[in-house]
Amino acid sequence: MLSYRMALPEAPATAVVIALHGLMESAACLDAAVTQWTSHQWAVLAIDLRGHGNSPRWSEQDLLEHPGDVMVRDVLEVLQTEDVKSLAHLPALYYGHSAGGSVAAAAAASILERAPAGFHPAGALLEDPFWRLPVTALQDRSVAEAAYAHLVDVQSRTPAECAEIRRREWPNWSEAEIQRSCKAQEDCDPTIVLNGNVIPTTPWPDIVAALTASGIPCLIITGTVRTGITPQHQQIARAAGATIEVFDGASHFIRRDMEDRFMQTATRFFADTLAKQPTKPITMAVMAPADLMSKLISPPAMRKLKRLVDLRGPVLEDFSTPEAQAVLADVEVLITGWGCPKIGADVLTAAPKLRAIIHAGGSIAGNMLPLPAGRSIAGSNAGEANARPVAEYTLAMILLANKQAFESARIYKQHRGPIDREQEFPLAGNYLKTVGLVGASRIGRQVAKLLRPFELEVLVYDPYLHDVEAAALGVKLVPLHALMSRSDVVSLHVPVTPETTGMIGASELALLKDGATLINTARGEILDQSALESELVLGRINAILDVAVPDVLPPAHPFYELPNVLLTPHIAGSMGTELLRMGDHVVAELERYVSGKPFAYPEELS
Numbered sequence: 001m002l003s004y005r006m007a008l009p010e011a012p013a014t015a016v017v018i019a020l021h022g023l024m025e026s027a028a029c030l031d032a033a034v035t036q037w038t039s040h041q042w043a044v045l046a047i048d049l050r051g052h053g054n055s056p057r058w059s060e061q062d063l064l065e066h067p068g069d070v071m072v073r074d075v076l077e078v079l080q081t082e083d084v085k086s087l088a089h090l091p092a093l094y095y096g097h098s099a100g101g102s103v104a105a106a107a108a109a110s111i112l113e114r115a116p117a118g119f120h121p122a123g124a125l126l127e128d129p130f131w132r133l134p135v136t137a138l139q140d141r142s143v144a145e146a147a148y149a150h151l152v153d154v155q156s157r158t159p160a161e162c163a164e165i166r167r168r169e170w171p172n173w174s175e176a177e178i179q180r181s182c183k184a185q186e187d188c189d190p191t192i193v194l195n196g197n198v199i200p201t202t203p204w205p206d207i208v209a210a211l212t213a214s215g216i217p218c219l220i221i222t223g224t225v226r227t228g229i230t231p232q233h234q235q236i237a238r239a240a241g242a243t244i245e246v247f248d249g250a251s252h253f254i255r256r257d258m259e260d261r262f263m264q265t266a267t268r269f270f271a272d273t274l275a276k277q278p279t280k281p282i283t284m285a286v287m288a289p290a291d292l293m294s295k296l297i298s299p300p301a302m303r304k305l306k307r308l309v310d311l312r313g314p315v316l317e318d319f320s321t322p323e324a325q326a327v328l329a330d331v332e333v334l335i336t337g338w339g340c341p342k343i344g345a346d347v348l349t350a351a352p353k354l355r356a357i358i359h360a361g362g363s364i365a366g367n368m369l370p371l372p373a374g375r376s377i378a379g380s381n382a383g384e385a386n387a388r389p390v391a392e393y394t395l396a397m398i399l400l401a402n403k404q405a406f407e408s409a410r411i412y413k414q415h416r417g418p419i420d421r422e423q424e425f426p427l428a429g430n431y432l433k434t435v436g437l438v439g440a441s442r443i444g445r446q447v448a449k450l451l452r453p454f455e456l457e458v459l460v461y462d463p464y465l466h467d468v469e470a471a472a473l474g475v476k477l478v479p480l481h482a483l484m485s486r487s488d489v490v491s492l493h494v495p496v497t498p499e500t501t502g503m504i505g506a507s508e509l510a511l512l513k514d515g516a517t518l519i520n521t522a523r524g525e526i527l528d529q530s531a532l533e534s535e536l537v538l539g540r541i542n543a544i545l546d547v548a549v550p551d552v553l554p555p556a557h558p559f560y561e562l563p564n565v566l567l568t569p570h571i572a573g574s575m576g577t578e579l580l581r582m583g584d585h586v587v588a589e590l591e592r593y594v595s596g597k598p599f600a601y602p603e604e605l606s
Contacts, residue, residue, distance in 0.1 A: 002074045004047045007034045013043035015274055016087040020100035021048045036263055043087055047078050049100055071103040072110050079119055088118025089306030091277055093270050101129025109207045118303035123217045123273035125266055212241025219243045219269050281332040283309040288339025290315040296360050296583035305587050308594045319347045343368040358589050360582045362386055364603050380589045380599040382582040383442055386574045390521050391446035393572040397544045398489050401517040404428040406566055431455050436487030440465040444493035448473045459483045484511035491519040492526055506531035517542040521572040524549035536562050546572040
C-alpha cells in the first residue's frame with residue numbers, strides 16, 4: 001500500500017485536502033501547505049506516490065498500462081483504510097503536482113463514479129500535471145526534445161555531479177531523496193521520453209471534462225520555464241472546462257520558486273470552492289431501538305448520506321429529550337424508522353423548519369397526526385422496498401405449498417424410508433394450479449408480478465381494483481366467494497381496517513377445497529382465528545401463518561403443534577440484509593430531495 005500521513009485541525013474538520021505527491025517530490029514540500037490548510041479547519045491527507053512498486057518511478061510494466069489505472073487503484077486502497085475512512089463524509093479537495101496532478105484528477109473522477117464510497121470531489125487543483133500519452137507522433141515535439149536533452153545531459157555526468165545539481169535545484173530534499181532521484185534519472189531510458197510515452201501535459205481531457213461536467217471546479221497552475229505546460233496543452237485543458245493560471249517565470253515545480261503566491265492561489269481556490277458548496281439540509285434520525293439505524297444504513301450508504309445532509313446528533317428514540325428539542329428547532333429532514341414515537345402537534349411546533357419526512361418503513365400516516373392548516377411537509381416511505389421480501393416469502397410459500405413440500409417432509413421424517421410420490425401426493429405440483437390473492441395492495445401486486453413466469457391461474461379479489469388494472473397485472477378479478485372456492489392456495493394481502501377485520505370467517509374458510517392452503521402475511525386480525533383453528537384441527541386445510549393474534553401466541557396454543565400449520569415469527573417483512581434495501585431507499589430519496597427532485601415514492605401527508 002502507498003504510504004500516507006494525515007494532519008487534522010484542532011477544531012472539527014470542514015473539508016479534507018487529498019494531496020498526492022509527485023513521484024520524485026519530497027514529502028517535505030507539503031509542510032507549509034499543511035500548516036496553512038489546517039488553520040482553515042481542513043484536514044490534509046498526504047499520499048506518497050513514490051512508494052508505488054517499491055520504486056520512485058513507475059515500472060516498465062506500469063508504463064505499458066494506463067498509469068491512471070495503476071496509481072488510482074492504489075490511491076483508492078488508501079481511502080478505504082479504517083483511519084482514513086473517518087474523513088469520507090467531508091467535501092474532498094484533490095490536489096497534486098507533477099505526475100501526482102494527473103493521478104489526483106483521475107482519482108477525483110473515479111470517486112465521482114463511486115459516490116457511495118465517500119470522498120466526493122468538491123474541487124481539483126492540479127499543479128503542472130503530468131500525463132502519459134500513447135506512443136504517437138506529437139504535434140509539439142519541443143517539450144519531449146527538451147526533456148530528452150535534459151535527461152541525456154544528466155546521464156552524462158558523474159553520480160556526484162548529478163547529486164550536486166539536484167541539491168541546488170531542491171534544497172529542501174533529504175539526502176536519501178536526492179540519491180533516489182539521481183537513481184531514477186540514471187535508470188530512465190531517454191528514448192521513452194523522446195517517443196512521447198512520458199511528457200508533461202494536461203490531465204487526460206476526458207477526466208477534466210468529466211469533473212467539470214459534474215460541477216467540480218478544476219484549476220491547473222503551470223509555469224513558463226522548462227517543463228511548464230505548453231500552450232497547446234493549456235488550450236486542451238481549457239476546452240475541457242478547466243481554469244488555467246500561468247505563473248510567469250516559474251519552473252516546473254512551482255512552489256519551489258513562488259511558494260507564497262502558490263499558497264495564496266491554492267488556499268483561495270479551495271476556500272472559494274467550499275463557499276460554493278450547497279448548504280446541506282439539517283437532518284435527524286428517530287427510531288427505536290437506536291441501533292436499528294446501523295442495520296438499515298450500510299457503511300457506504302452512511303458515507304453517502306453524510307455527504308448529502310448534515311446529520312445531527314446520535315439516533316434518537318424520543319422527541320421530548322433536550323437533545324432532540326435542540327435539533328428539532330433547525331431540522332429540515334426527519335429520517336424515521338420502526339419504533340419512532342408519534343409525530344404530533346408538539347413535534348411539529350418544535351420543528352418549524354421541517355420540510356420532509358423519509359420513513360424506513362411502510363407508512364408515515366399511521367404514526368403522524370394531521371398537519372395543521374397551512375403546513376406542508378413532503379413525505380416518502382419505504383413501503384415498496386419492504387413489500388419485496390414479503391412478496392418473495394409469499395411466492396416461496398405458494399410454490400412449496402402446491403408442491404406439498406411441507407407435508408412430504410413431515411411424512412418422510414415419520415416414515416424414514418422410500419416414499420411412493422405418485423401414490424402419496426397425486427395432486428402435488430404447480431402446473432395449472434390456481435392461486436387466489438385477497439387484496440391488490442402494494443404487496444399483493446408484487447406477488448402477482450412474481451407469479452407471472454409460472455403456469456398458474458391467478459385470481460384476485462379487491463373491490464377497488466378495476467378490470468383494466470387486473471388485466472395489466474395478468475390476473476382475473478373475481479368475487480371473494482369464487483376466489484375461496486376455486487383456489488388451491490389463498491394468500492391475504494389487505495390492511496387492517498374496519499372493513500377487513502374478520503373478513504375471512506367461518507363461511508369463507510368453509511369454501512376452501514380440501515387440502516387447500518391459506519397464507520397470511522398481512523395481519524392476524526383479518527382472520528377469524530377461532531374459525532381457522534376449528535378447520536385446522538379437523539385437518540381439512542393447511543395454513544402458513546407469519547402473523548396471528550396476538551402477534552406472539554401463548555406457548556400452549558395449538559398452532560405450534562398442528563402438523564398442517566407452518567408458523568413463522570413475523571419474518572416475511574424486511575429482516576437481516578433486507579433491511580439494507582430500505583436504507584438504500586432512504587439514501588436514494590434523500591439524494592432526490594437534495595437535488596430538488598420529487599420523491600420517487602411519495603406519501604401524501606395531510
